Amino acid sequence: MEYRKFNDNYIIRLNKGEEVISSLKELCEKEDIKLAEITGLGASNLVEIGVFNINTKEYNTKVFEGMFEITSLVGNATRKDGEVYLHIHINFGDEDGNVKGGHLVQSKISATSEIIVRKIEGQVGRKLSSEIGLNLIQFSV
Amino acid sequence: MEYRKFNDNYIIRLNKGEEVISSLKELCEKEDIKLAEITGLGASNLVEIGVFNINTKEYNTKVFEGMFEITSLVGNATRKDGEVYLHIHINFGDEDGNVKGGHLVQSKISATSEIIVRKIEGQVGRKLSSEIGLNLIQFSV
């Protein structure tokens, strides 16, 4: 991971073999980012996604391996109990251009990935909702 | 819908049962947002999309029901004749990760949705183009 900050924007380049979620977590910890909007693209050879099952309140996860273009990364960085919490959804296309996607669990970069983390001054927390089964955004932090 | 404003950014959490377009319309009215960029993600059990037919100049709409991850919401808020006008496109993945998408007509939230509305100082209008059949962006407002 290489990056540079321009005002509130972190321009990030991930390199071959690096993983999206763990890299961004490292960035947010190091740079003390508490709240941010995240957008990006890239190329990946392994993507793990989750689809939330509202009945079981669990993510069903699937791993895809191949030659993929990450057609979009959209999400946010917040904090849960002070810890960096990333919530990013991914779309990715295969060699025929067919797009799959879901809640991003992990994505390993095969060539490069370019991500913009736009820091927002402020703080937003997370709290597990037993009703929903997810760590929902909390504004009272 | 719960939200908080941080500088020009509205961080929004939609709850189970709420609908994306009507919620964001309410936000833009209440907060007097005339121009904004919108990005987001979530989980939905009902998505209605339109695909614009350039011959008939109408949207063919389709309703999908299931357990979906909203893999991206990308769009903008403007005004048409003073009224809030939202233009958002959606991608959403099913339980196998297959992604569908189009012009967002409505999406009902099944678990949660997290949207960032970045207000832009300024104003952009809309006007129906009889040639195209759409309410196109107008800069002379």
Place this chain on the structure above:
Amino acid sequence: MEYRKFNDNYIIRLNKGEEVISSLKELCEKEDIKLAEITGLGASNLVEIGVFNINTKEYNTKVFEGMFEITSLVGNATRKDGEVYLHIHINFGDEDGNVKGGHLVQSKISATSEIIVRKIEGQVGRKLSSEIGLNLIQFSV
């Protein structure tokens, strides 16, 4: 192409027959944009995408013609040897809502396209990596 600048944001409307990459290149040249985040949507009748093959180090390109909603454009503008360099990935849905996507080579607009280019003060370059086969982001410019 019509556009207006509001602070650091260019709100862009592309018209029928215009092409996304060449239009944005023209914008970045004319407005001297060296670094920017790009998001957008639209409707297109022709999309050419590439999927990067990490073995041959070449993009395999495919052209799709039909009635498509551009469900997301996500990317950035940088510079390579002083020249505008756009890196944008696209998702687009067909009449059934099935989404395809990849590295955007070109997309011709059939009805309209609405793109936000958010200029970031600063400069980021590109350099061909012989190892990867791509023009990777370079921060030492």
